[in-house]
Amino acid sequence: MDRTILRDIFHHLSEMDYIKPDDIPAIALYMDQVTTFMDAHLAHAKRYEDDKILTKTMINNYAKNDLLPPPEKKKYSREHMLLLLFIYYYKGFLSISDIQTLLKPLEDRYFTAKDGIDLETIYSEVFSLEKDAMDQLMKDVFSKFQAAGKTFQDALPEEQEMLQTFSFICALGFDVYLKKQMIERLIDQMRKGGPDFPNKDQKKK
Template sequence: MTIDTNDILNSILESLDHVDYIRPEEIPNIDLYMDQVTTFMDDHFSSTKRYSDDKILTKTMINNYTKNNLLPPSVKKKYSREHMLLLILIYYFKNILSIRDIETVLKPLREKYFSGDDMIQLSDIYKEVCEMEKSRIEPMKASVQEAYEKSRSAFADMPEGEDQEKLKLFAFICSLSFDVYLKKMMIEKIIDELSAKEKEE
């Protein structure tokens, strides 16, 4: 089996070009029933599925998020635009953070901005954060490219061939994983500080 690592890199960089977010104006202006919520999420996040049978959001997940204080309860079995914005944020966080950590991170949004009574709306916060994240795509591509180039110089003492290519690819995966590990560690450190401060207060 021949591994074309260049193709893998190009595929990764191309996929980063297509990263986008659901804009607040794309969310229906009416409150939605649970089935409509899951359908909306499935439709908008289908391209992020790794496997075709992956579930983006289920009724059980929504109930679990409410039970664990990530999401305020529905009103008369309907979910508002604010519910939808929190569900989108939960979707992004759940791949790297525990339920407890997500609860801590989203607490200020739930408590202060969910009702829509504040001068700053939850949709404004969501939009600002997403735009900021979009600006991170180009630096991320440069970082991935650099990790790839460094991995290409790994295992130079080995004879050229399939085994060397596999180890170079392994080095690339390790480099990307290390970035994720360090960032996750930093996020958890911030969350721990937030939790400790809350307990003091």
């Protein structure tokens, strides 16, 4: 199998990065400013040049589906931006209902937090795992690429590369399928009441 496929994938992965809290403007933004910011900072995630990262319609739908608190005087705060980023990362593989179950406890307890843990703390903490996750992902992708390259050794030369590429895609796809199943089971557990967050007014003992 042609190694340029692997080089292409690794080059794309190396360009990917998450939006850091310091990148988010300290002032509240109007809708047009929000979509412009997201388009500029998540351009690397586009599959096609004319793809839209977030549109006004999407953001309005998130608010209607209780994924996002309404803006204050038509402006979106840093907390709105952080929730939108979580929604953006999840919407490619989770349903609106699942995202709501996942984010609602964070919104209820931490959206207006004034001290201790807040949404920015949570965002920074979970994305601090990014580098290790990316390193492990690249090792895993390389391993799957090598394994796929050993399949269909008896195929005709003109068919072998296509079949091996199919094997590689299947290996990557099966991994995605299994992880999605695990995430959905965890979210189902959250729906049943655990793990849960204490009420935001409840004081620690």
